Amino acid sequence: xxxxxxxxxxxxxxxxxxxxxxxxxxxxxxxxxxxxxxxxxxxxxxxxxxxxxxxxxxxxxxxxxxxxxxxxxxxxxxxxxxxxxxxxxxxxxxxxxxxxxxxxxxxxxxxxxxxxxxxxxxxxxxxxxxxxxxxxxxxxxxxxxxxxxxxxxxxxxxxxxxxxxxxx
Amino acid sequence: xxxxxxxxxxxxxxxxxxxxxxxxxxxxxxxxxxxxxxxxxxxxxxxxxxxxxxxxxxxxxxxxxxxxxxxxxxxxxxxxxxxxxxxxxxxxxxxxxxxxxxxxxxxxxxxxxxxxxxxxxxxxxxxxxxxxxxxxxxxxxxxxxxxxxxxxxxxxxxxxxxxxxxxxxxxxxx
Numbered sequence: 001x002x003x004x005x006x007x008x009x010x011x012x013x014x015x016x017x018x019x020x021x022x023x024x025x026x027x028x029x030x031x032x033x034x035x036x037x038x039x040x041x042x043x044x045x046x047x048x049x050x051x052x053x054x055x056x057x058x059x060x061x062x063x064x065x066x067x068x069x070x071x072x073x074x075x076x077x078x079x080x081x082x083x084x085x086x087x088x089x090x091x092x093x094x095x096x097x098x099x100x101x102x103x104x105x106x107x108x109x110x111x112x113x114x115x116x117x118x119x120x121x122x123x124x125x126x127x128x129x130x131x132x133x134x135x136x137x138x139x140x141x142x143x144x145x146x147x148x149x150x151x152x153x154x155x156x157x158x159x160x161x162x163x164x165x166x167x168x
Numbered sequence: 169x170x171x172x173x174x175x176x177x178x179x180x181x182x183x184x185x186x187x188x189x190x191x192x193x194x195x196x197x198x199x200x201x202x203x204x205x206x207x208x209x210x211x212x213x214x215x216x217x218x219x220x221x222x223x224x225x226x227x228x229x230x231x232x233x234x235x236x237x238x239x240x241x242x243x244x245x246x247x248x249x250x251x252x253x254x255x256x257x258x259x260x261x262x263x264x265x266x267x268x269x270x271x272x273x274x275x276x277x278x279x280x281x282x283x284x285x286x287x288x289x290x291x292x293x294x295x296x297x298x299x300x301x302x303x304x305x306x307x308x309x310x311x312x313x314x315x316x317x318x319x320x321x322x323x324x325x326x327x328x329x330x331x332x333x334x335x336x337x338x339x340x341x342x
Binding site: 014031033039043044046048049050053056062063069072073074081082085089091095096098099101102105 | 172176179180199201206207210211212214215216217218219221233240241242243245246247249250251253254257258260261262263264265266267268269270271274
């Protein structure tokens, strides 16, 4: 039996485009993530961050924590990761972040969820295929406590740019 | 308490307590690191980043940002922080925040990051007297000497006089 014409299969596209963002729009991001001791050990060692607060449980306990403190950069990367499909998957460079605040320590077994609000949209005269969007993102733990918030700005592809690679 | 603090202090280095940082102080951190399969391809997926530009080699062929998988900016940023961490936060109580993060050049697999730091400011903590707040500026540079990322970082750092008093008298562990 012949294979079907794979080129005719429609791509199940992911992500939003510049035109989908209006100031004040909010997104409750998908999935959530329980961060484990294993996540933290892999991330911290891969990133050359061998701090005993992140990798020595007895040391962390002696400072009043119930277990190691998860590397805040792991927390930041994961929260941003959870927001990518809604906010920036359609492609465009990640320009920067402002006012990243770590409000509470996160420990192994804690579960994070993320939500964002659009705070600014603008177009770029020099780059007609993209717009510039700024979001405010918050992450909460399983008790609803705010653990992290920040503002992030990206270039975001417009609808006229149709490939999955977007503006890249 | 003093015994416990001496035991804790023996696990970390000296020279990086709050009292050791002064505005304007600069450091090139001794170890650089190459970003490759583990650091970008794996960790980017571990942290749930669904943008395949970071982990699909084929889709990035012919990209205007350079051939091949583009390293997720926060991987470059996390590596830069990691490379600074022994010198800036080995005696930290907490990471408080980051600001003015900028990704200035694309990074690809095989690129090597070297981290640089300048101390911007040291201030007393408003809510505890055993630690102070240090504001650092960090830069990450690639093997061509180009700055690929920069940021400010705010860390709550232990005071030696409280956490390692033996070392003040020169009789602490080496």
